[in-house]
Amino acid sequence: MEKNKIALVTYSLSSGGLERVVANSTFMFKEMGYDVHLYVLESKVNYPFTGKLHQFNIDQLGFLSKVKAYLSIKKSIKKNKINLILDHRYRLNWITEIMWQKLIYRKQNVFNHIHSSLIYSYLFNFDLLNRFLFKKRLFICDSLGIERKVNREFPFLKTQTIYNFTDFKAIEQSGLNLGNYILAIARMDHENVKQIDVLLECYAKSSLPEKKIRLIILGDGVRLEEMKSFAKELKISELVDFKGFIPNPENYLENALFTVLTSKYEGFGMVLIESLIMQTPVISFDCETGPNEIIINRFNGLLIENQNKDKMIKGMNELVFNEELYNFLKQNSLTSVDKFRMDSIKEKWEKVISDTP
Known part of the structure; x- marks a missing residue:
């Protein structure tokens, strides 16, 4: 052989x-x-x-x-x-x-x-x-x-x-202009592993809707329509964009304010690395494996106590209102993932x- x-x-x-x-x-x-x-x-x-x-x-x-x-x-x-x-x-x-x-x-x-x-x-x-x-x-x-x-x-x-x-090849500037938004990339499966419902709830209770900062969600799955209905129930549907499956999401990552991960569990969390490569800070629950090997808390992103929705809301607000912290995270994002x-x-x-x- x-x-x-x-x-x-x-x-x-x-x-x-x-x-x-x-x-x-x-x-x-x-x-x-x-x-x-x-x-x-x-x-x-x-x-x-x-x-x-x-x-x-x-x-x-x-x-x-x-x-x-x-x-x-x-x-x-x-x-x-x-x-x-x-x-x-x-x-x-x-x-x-x-x-x-x-x-x-x-x-x-x-x-x-x-x-x-x-x-x-x-x-x-x-x-x-x-x-x-x-x-x-x-x-x-x-x-x-x-x-x-x-x-x-x-x-x-x-x-x-x-x-x-992760491929670190430079992405050409896309000119994508979607205004101010935060980003999540998730398959909405039966098991609800990525917990987009939790993300929608946290977003609705944060100060981001008042600031007209949109939430863009890339991904599909059996729970997609359920999540759209939940966004309507929370009265945030006009600010939430479900874009479906996008095979190459780099342009969305590049232009987002930050990327959010609200999973029940992970193996690793590739979207966090892909976001940091695009110099976009990240915020994630500190679930059992993965995110805490990528995120250095308050250096390239925010690592939130696992499944603590109140702290997730607070963290999302901080990334919007604490400009000094945000710029510091953004400055460190790319070099922080060299090992990948x-x-x-x-x-x-x-x-x-x-x-x-």
Whole structure:
């Protein structure tokens, strides 16, 4: 098998942060000299990527057809002589996972990713099963917080934190003129992970509406209409713009006063880094993992006590009315995220891969 071939496996490349990370990383691995293969299991591909796409649309298949698709994946990996696999999937059930780890990945080196502080989405609550499936696998964690949590719960697993890289290429001035606004980027899913309802409530109770500072929300999802209705209920709908999914949000980040994150939990929080690259300060709940590895409180943004809405409102007001603090945060934003540049992340990947037998 050829060492310079790499496969990235994911469910979709649609509208989420994880999917964007996977798509972006195809460019990084190509730059590192790999022949990149991208295995997308479902039917949605929205983000730009590079490499050869292998798409299986299992979300549209019945049981027997899914089994055939999985066997096709195994044959494709063997045919393309792929030795290294980066698996970004969450775990559906133990039966399916036995097939993946013991049949499809039988002869490959596999790095399993963990993208969320909800580690039981990626591991099972049964030590013997995890030992059977994963004892020889390396788990790549998006943040140190995730790695520490995995180490506490499953000390027998091999782990390594590698941050998601961010492209620092200069963005041309867009001329985008939307007036004064703050920004949130979020998929509004069933689980309500990003808690746009909390953001709307905090915004409505802050002084920003009085100052005619708008709230722009990029993203879609099953709760989108519910969130629009909630904005009407709060009597702020005229000041809130739901723009839908925007694959390249840099221009919105560049022109915002600041970016807000009100998540229940995170794996990392890529939008915070992307905002800081555009020299736009950030404010976020200090949820279990992620934001506190990016935000240096009162240096490049505000880190708010987790789920404390009153303090979030106070922080949003401070970023508007405390001009000295705001300018200080803005001044520090870009240099504060140097460690997330592609070159730094490439070095970590090169070391991990070179250490793999």
